[in-house]
Amino acid sequence: MAEIIDGRTIAKELRTAVSQQTERLAQVGVKAGLAVILVGDDPASQIYVRNKERAAKKVGVVAETLHYPTTVTQAELLTKIDYLNQNPTVDAILVQSPLPAHINEETIQAAISPAKDVDGFHPENIGRLFAGRNEFYPVANTPRGVMTMLAHEGVSLDGKNAVVIGRSILVGRPMFALLAKAGATVSLLHRGTPSALKRQLVQAADIVVVAAGHPNLLKGEDIKPGAVVIDVGINRMDDGSLVGDVDFQAVSQLASKITPVPGGVGPMTIATLLETTVELAARHHGIELEQGWQNI
Ligand SMILES: NC(=O)C1=CN([C@@H]2O[C@H](COP(=O)(O)OP(=O)(O)OC[C@H]3O[C@@H](n4cnc5c(N)ncnc54)[C@H](OP(=O)(O)O)[C@@H]3O)[C@@H](O)[C@H]2O)C=CC1
Numbered sequence: 001m002a003e004i005i006d007g008r009t010i011a012k013e014l015r016t017a018v019s020q021q022t023e024r025l026a027q028v029g030v031k032a033g034l035a036v037i038l039v040g041d042d043p044a045s046q047i048y049v050r051n052k053e054r055a056a057k058k059v060g061v062v063a064e065t066l067h068y069p070t071t072v073t074q075a076e077l078l079t080k081i082d083y084l085n086q087n088p089t090v091d092a093i094l095v096q097s098p099l100p101a102h103i104n105e106e107t108i109q110a111a112i113s114p115a116k117d118v119d120g121f122h123p124e125n126i127g128r129l130f131a132g133r134n135e136f137y138p139v140a141n142t143p144r145g146v147m148t149m150l151a152h153e154g155v156s157l158d159g160k161n162a163v164v165i166g167r168s169i170l171v172g173r174p175m176f177a178l179l180a181k182a183g184a185t186v187s188l189l190h191r192g193t194p195s196a197l198k199r200q201l202v203q204a205a206d207i208v209v210v211a212a213g214h215p216n217l218l219k220g221e222d223i224k225p226g227a228v229v230i231d232v233g234i235n236r237m238d239d240g241s242l243v244g245d246v247d248f249q250a251v252s253q254l255a256s257k258i259t260p261v262p263g264g265v266g267p268m269t270i271a272t273l274l275e276t277t278v279e280l281a282a283r284h285h286g287i288e289l290e291q292g293w294q295n296i
């Protein structure tokens with residue numbers, strides 16, 4: 001039976017560390033500000049926005065959500081982003097994905113100032129990540145939060161075989177880059193991966209990160225006994241319950257460690273978003289945070 005990685009507890013520890021940093025910023029008159037743009041009513045995004053606002057309050061980050069109907073034009077969003085880029089009280093800008101089809105996500109991602117790009121979506125920040133650079137730059141909070149969880153649980157990555165299922169800019173791709181930077185040999189799987197190859201790669205993996213958005217995508221017989229399984233998926237079922245992408249009952253019999261849904265990666269995403277917001281605010285004001293303060 002796998003050990004369950006408790007994302008809520010680790011997120012709480014991280015929020016405590018973030019609160020200490022917001023207090024330090026407050027001593028020099030700085031408040032970290034986060035602006036969130038939400039278009040439409042995607043259910044996963046709504047959960048995210050609600051939990052984010054609550055957590056921001058707890059740690060002393062000023063968060064404001066701008067909610068637009070799906071009919072909003074790209075030009076309106078670009079005008080707002082330009083205003084937020086120039087507003088000195090805003091340290092971090094997040095545009096929730098998905099966006100409606102008439103809005104070009106790449107155009108939006110490139111419009112956010114790289115210094116306020118809390119999701120790490122700007123090509124400049126993506127470039128830094130894929131180059132494996134060591135200076136500070138924002139990295140997508142879900143994969144960054146997964147790395148914090150793995151470190152907290154003492155899971156070593158150097159020389160390990162890792163598989164990431166899903167290749168989005170939000171989760172899969174940055175997860176791939178972070179695991180590779182940490183010394184793992186990583187395979188990035190997607191819908192086009194032939195099923196025999198997928199079976200083979202997953203079966204051989206020491207670490208499996210699933211971020212596809214399909215309940216029960218990963219089944220018990222798929223994994224190597226003793227593998228570490230990270231379930232990023234958030235799926236709302238007809239009865240209103242929330243499940244991940246992993247058949248938790250079956251996979252937890254074989255895995256050495258596993259994250260639950262809810263209570264796994266989700267709370268870490270939020271705490272990490274606040275962590276990144278505070279880091280951006282500190283840089284913005286030329287304040288040095290202690291090295292490694294975030295190592296919980
Ligand atoms: N817990 C958290 O904090 C967060 C959770 N999420 C959740 O994680 C999930 C993924 O999110 P996101 O990356 O934005 O989703 P996307 O829909 O953007 O991407 C899904 C990816 O999964 C791949 N995929 C889908 N089905 C399969 C399959 N059967 N086999 C292999 N690959 C498959 C897709 O492949 P292809 O590219 O070929 O289409 C795609 O690359 C969602 O459930 C989302 O709600 C997201 C962010 C944060």
Ligand SMILES: Nc1nc(=O)c2c([nH]1)NC[C@@H]1CN(c3ccc(C(=O)N[C@@H](CCC(=O)O)C(=O)O)cc3)C=[N+]21
Binds near residue numbers: 051265267
């Ligand atoms: N630009 C952008 N960045 C994102 O990071 C982003 C996004 N868009 N769009 C939507 C997805 C989804 N996402 C979630 C984050 C936390 C929970 C979360 O808090 N989950 C709790 C839910 C608990 C509950 O309320 O029931 C848990 O898993 O325990 C869920 C989903 C971030 N996303």
